Amino acid sequence: MKAVLLLAMKSAWARRLTLSIALVAVALSSALLLAVERVRHDARQSFGQSISGVDLVVGARTGGVQLMLYAVFHSGAATNNIRWESFEAIASNPAVAWAVPISLGDGHRGFPVVGTTPAYFEHFRYADGRPLAFAAGQPFAGVFEAVLGSDVARALNYRVGDRIVLSHGMAELGPEHADKPFSVVGVLAPTGTPVDRSVHVSLEAITAIHLDWVGGAPLPGLSIPPEQVRKFDLAPKEITALLVGLKNRADVFRVQRFINNFRGEPLLAVMPGVALDELWQTLGLVERTLFAVSALVVVVGLAGLAATLLAGLNERRRELAILRSLGAGPRDIFLMLTVEGLAVTALGTALGVALLTVGIALLAPFAQAQFGVHLTLRPPAGDEWRLLGAILATGLFASLAPGWRAWRMSLADGLTPRS
Amino acid sequence: MSALVLDQLLFRWPRQAAPCLDIAHFEVAAGERVFLHGPSGSGKSTLLGLLGGVAVPERGRVALLGEDLVRLPNRARDAFRADHIGFVFQQFNLLPWLSALDNVLLPCTFSARRRARAGRPNEEAARLLTELDLAPELWSKPAALLSVGQQQRVAAARALIGRPEILIADEPTSALDAERQQVFIDLLLNEAAAVGATLLFVSHDIRLAAHFDRVVALAEINRAAVEIEP
Numbered sequence: 001m002k003a004v005l006l007l008a009m010k011s012a013w014a015r016r017l018t019l020s021i022a023l024v025a026v027a028l029s030s031a032l033l034l035a036v037e038r039v040r041h042d043a044r045q046s047f048g049q050s051i052s053g054v055d056l057v058v059g060a061r062t063g064g065v066q067l068m069l070y071a072v073f074h075s076g077a078a079t080n081n082i083r084w085e086s087f088e089a090i091a092s093n094p095a096v097a098w099a100v101p102i103s104l105g106d107g108h109r110g111f112p113v114v115g116t117t118p119a120y121f122e123h124f125r126y127a128d129g130r131p132l133a134f135a136a137g138q139p140f141a142g143v144f145e146a147v148l149g150s151d152v153a154r155a156l157n158y159r160v161g162d163r164i165v166l167s168h169g170m171a172e173l174g175p176e177h178a179d180k181p182f183s184v185v186g187v188l189a190p191t192g193t194p195v196d197r198s199v200h201v202s203l204e205a206i207t208a209i210h211l212d213w214v215g216g217a218p219l220p221g222l223s224i225p226p227e228q229v230r231k232f233d234l235a236p237k238e239i240t241a242l243l244v245g246l247k248n249r250a251d252v253f254r255v256q257r258f259i260n261n262f263r264g265e266p267l268l269a270v271m272p273g274v275a276l277d278e279l280w281q282t283l284g285l286v287e288r289t290l291f292a293v294s295a296l297v298v299v300v301g302l303a304g305l306a307a308t309l310l311a312g313l314n315e316r317r318r319e320l321a322i323l324r325s326l327g328a329g330p331r332d333i334f335l336m337l338t339v340e341g342l343a344v345t346a347l348g349t350a351l352g353v354a355l356l357t358v359g360i361a362l363l364a365p366f367a368q369a370q371f372g373v374h375l376t377l378r379p380p381a382g383d384e385w386r387l388l389g390a391i392l393a394t395g396l397f398a399s400l401a402p403g404w405r406a407w408r409m410s411l412a413d414g415l416t417p418r419s
Numbered sequence: 420m421s422a423l424v425l426d427q428l429l430f431r432w433p434r435q436a437a438p439c440l441d442i443a444h445f446e447v448a449a450g451e452r453v454f455l456h457g458p459s460g461s462g463k464s465t466l467l468g469l470l471g472g473v474a475v476p477e478r479g480r481v482a483l484l485g486e487d488l489v490r491l492p493n494r495a496r497d498a499f500r501a502d503h504i505g506f507v508f509q510q511f512n513l514l515p516w517l518s519a520l521d522n523v524l525l526p527c528t529f530s531a532r533r534r535a536r537a538g539r540p541n542e543e544a545a546r547l548l549t550e551l552d553l554a555p556e557l558w559s560k561p562a563a564l565l566s567v568g569q570q571q572r573v574a575a576a577r578a579l580i581g582r583p584e585i586l587i588a589d590e591p592t593s594a595l596d597a598e599r600q601q602v603f604i605d606l607l608l609n610e611a612a613a614v615g616a617t618l619l620f621v622s623h624d625i626r627l628a629a630h631f632d633r634v635v636a637l638a639e640i641n642r643a644a645v646e647i648e649p
Contacts, residue, residue: 003528007514014516318511324473325508327501327529329494414473415506416464416589 004328008336011319012343015312019344022305023182028350029301030391031355033294034380037387038356040287043373044280050193051243051272053125053251053259058090058259059241061266065282066367069273073194074104074112081238086264090244093258095251098123101239103206106166106177111152113199115239119245121147123245126193136160137186143205143234144226147186151196160184166199166209175217181227192374244269273419298391302345302398309341309402310362313409317417320406325415334407341399342392349391353380420485420615422585423447425451425640428479429575430465439465441643445635452611452618454628457637461639463621466637467589470619471504472496484584493611498596501530505578505616507607508535510594512574515563519553520544522562523576526583533581547576551606567594577612586611586618592627600627 012019050070051057059067060080069076091099100123103115114120118139121132137160140147148158163181182201190196212222224232234324246252252271259269320333328336349397357377364375380388423446430440439462447453457463468474469481472488473496481488484503488496505526513522523544527534537543548558551572562570571591578586588607592600604620608630611618620631630633 006528010516011514314533319514320510322508322514325471325500325506326525329497332497414464414468415471415508416467 004323004332004336005339007323007378008340009343010338011316012340018040018308018312022301022308023344023348025301025304026298026345026391026395027351027355029294029298030349030352030388031359031393033291033298034144034352034356034384035359036290036294037384038375039367039373040291041383046192046240046374047128047280048273048276050276051124052127053123053129053245054243055246055249055271056244056256056269057241057275058244058267058269059274061268064268064270064275065279067241067268068272068279069268070104071102071243072272074114074198077193078104078240081240082242082267083238083265084236086262087239087242089262089264090242090259093255094102095246095248095255097247097382098245100124100243102204102241102243103203103234103236103238104205104240106168106209106373108152108164108166108199109156111149111155111197111199112194113201113206114382115201115203115236117203120200120243123243124195126191126195132191132195133189135187135189137184140185140200140205141204142185143202143208143229144180144182145185145201145205146182147188147200149188149192149198149200150195152199153184153187157287158184158187160187164199166201168213179223180209180229203236203239207234207236208232242305285366299394301348302391302395305341305344305348305395306398306401309337309399310405313337313402313406317407317409320410320417321413324410324413330407330410333410334403336403337406338396338399338403341402342396343393345392345399348395349388353388420449421446421482422449422451422484423619424480424482425469426480426482426538428469428476428481430469430474430476432465438477438643440469440481440641442640445585445640446618447515447617447622449617450612450615452608452632453620454631454634455619455621455637456623456625456628456634457621458623461621461637462641462643463589464639466603467587467621470587471506472500498530502532503524503584505579505580505583507571507574507586507588508589509590510567510570512577513565513570516561518559519548519562519565519569519573520558522573523547523580525577526580530581533583535581537581543580547579550610551576566610568599568603571595572606575603575607577609579614579616582614582616584616588618590622590624591620592624594623605630 057067057071060078060082062079066076070078087099087101090096098119100116100120104112106113121139126130135150146164150228152158162184164184165176165178165181167176184207188195210396211229211232214223246255256269319332323333360375360377364377367373367375425442425445428440428442429438431438432623465474469476470483475489486499488499491499524540527537527540534540551570553572557565557569561572565573571594592603595603607618
């Protein structure tokens with residue numbers, strides 16, 4: 001039997017050209033399947049890690065998914081703002097440990113501007129409860145001071161001390177608040193969350209740059225220079241959302257009910273974990289379709305392998321008869337073909353893993369910058385091993401067909417192939 | 420002891436009413452060199468299959484070296500073939516992607532007995548190839564690159580290595596030109612005589628029968644009415 005397997009290897013080497021085509025098909029298809037699984041897993045991971053340590057996210061009444069999208073991912077726009085009095089009412093609720101306001105709507109060269117308070121840097125948590133860290137500088141203190149997320153600083157090549165101009169709205173070429181530049185006082189360390197892509201300023205700054213604006217445009221004939229804004233009341237009138245931390249997590253449903261039934265205006269409070277799950281669910285269909293398609297591609301690749309082996313069998317009829325005359329049994333012949341198919345599958349998946357590794361090494365920075373998905377370079381883990389096992393099992397199954405056919409052939413042919 | 424005994428043998432292909440082989444008795448003595456003559460379609464291949472143990476008769480005895488193949492389990496029949504029989508076929512006898520030398524060595528990888536009897540397999544293979552007049556520079560070439568005549572000599576060396584007791588040749592000269600046919604047959608006869616092997620040479624071409632100990636027509640021993648293919 002060892003002799004047969006050794007010969008099978010040499011025979012396969014003699015047919016390496018056709019087999020390598022089947023091998024590449026298996027490698028590409030398994031790399032695709034693994035890539036889909038990896039992106040899915042890592043996207044979900046990045047997603048789930050985008051916020052933690054926050055018990056409730058609060059905004060104007062809307063859908064939970066939409067609230068998460070704008071309050072946490074700064075994508076899309078809020079339908080309504082929250083009055084400052086509502087924020088104060090929630091923040092002073094005895095169950096609430098801290099509340100951080102968030103005011104959105106402006107941007108800087110495509111990156112969202114987040115108006116907030118210095119408490120944000122203290123209370124915001126991501127991943128397993130990691131706090132924000134400063135790579136350089138410190139939180140903002142003055143009105144026209146900004147703290148940049150790591151991606152913003154890297155992409156636009158900003159350092160502490162640089163001056164930047166915010167624009168109104170998220171459009172990259174929207175109208176600018178050019179008369180009131182900000183100086184960069186801090187740059188945050190990378191987090192792999194939307195924070196990396198945000199420009200943080202104080203709530204007062206948001207009020208200040210809109211003092212001479214009405215309804216999304218500068219008031220004609222009115223210009224208030226930055227030196228004079230302190231003469232105005234810069235206390236915020238409205239915010240977009242707020243993050244709430246509780247003294248005792250057990251109170252979360254009570255506080256949520258209090259906010260959802262708030263008398264002043266219609267508000268919505270969601271638990272980030274639940275809402276993130278819900279958000280992920282809405283993407284679930286796409287994710288499952290993608291997975292199913294790539295699984296099909298693997299099946300096609302393995303069917304190609306089986307077809308290659310079956311097609312080669314007629315030419316190898318003599319070879320099989322010679323092996324028979326040398327003492328190989330039909331079972332050896334069956335084994336020879338099946339092992340060949342399995343070996344090509346195994347090599348193909350190994351090559352697929354290698355392709356995936358190289359692919360991730362090359363594309364991870366792009367995925368991080370474009371989609372905020374942090375792809376990890378690591379050996380296969382957990383579900384991926386199960387997938388590899390499933391590919392191998394399918395490969396074995398596909399190889400049974402040529403094996404079975406060779407077995408039948410060698411029984412019918414005996415020592416004299418009919419060809 | 421007889422090298423080969425067929426007794427009350429009946430073989431029928433599946434789903435066929437008429438038997439293909441019906442042989443009352445046929446015997447080849449040890450060391451005998453027999454020319455078995457039969458036109459194509461007379462059941463020669465079937466008989467070879469029975470002798471090689473890849474087919475089993477409906478009834479009767481196929482005894483080689485005193486061992487009844489019919490009563491052996493499949494595995495043992497395959498092993499018996501590897502241990503005791505050297506085959507030479509019509510053509511395309513060799514694994515084209517193996518070197519000539521490795522082709523000769525094949526029986527030694529399949530049978531421990533043949534390996535043991537070959538002594539030092541590599542030296543024995545070299546000796547056989549030299550004796551069969553194959554130039555050493557051809558030994559490491561892939562078999563596919565050899566001429567038909569060279570291939571048949573390699574096949575003969577492969578059949579002879581490890582001194583199997585029985586040599587079975589099935590039309591081994593059909594791919595050779597007339598001149599080389601007789602040379603190859605003489606070579607087989609001499610080698611068989613040298614190692615004391617029993618030789619069963621099967622062919623449709625009666626002109627090749629000259630130097631054998633005995634000539635048998637399959638039609639004489641086979642009672643089944645066989646349709647002869649046109």
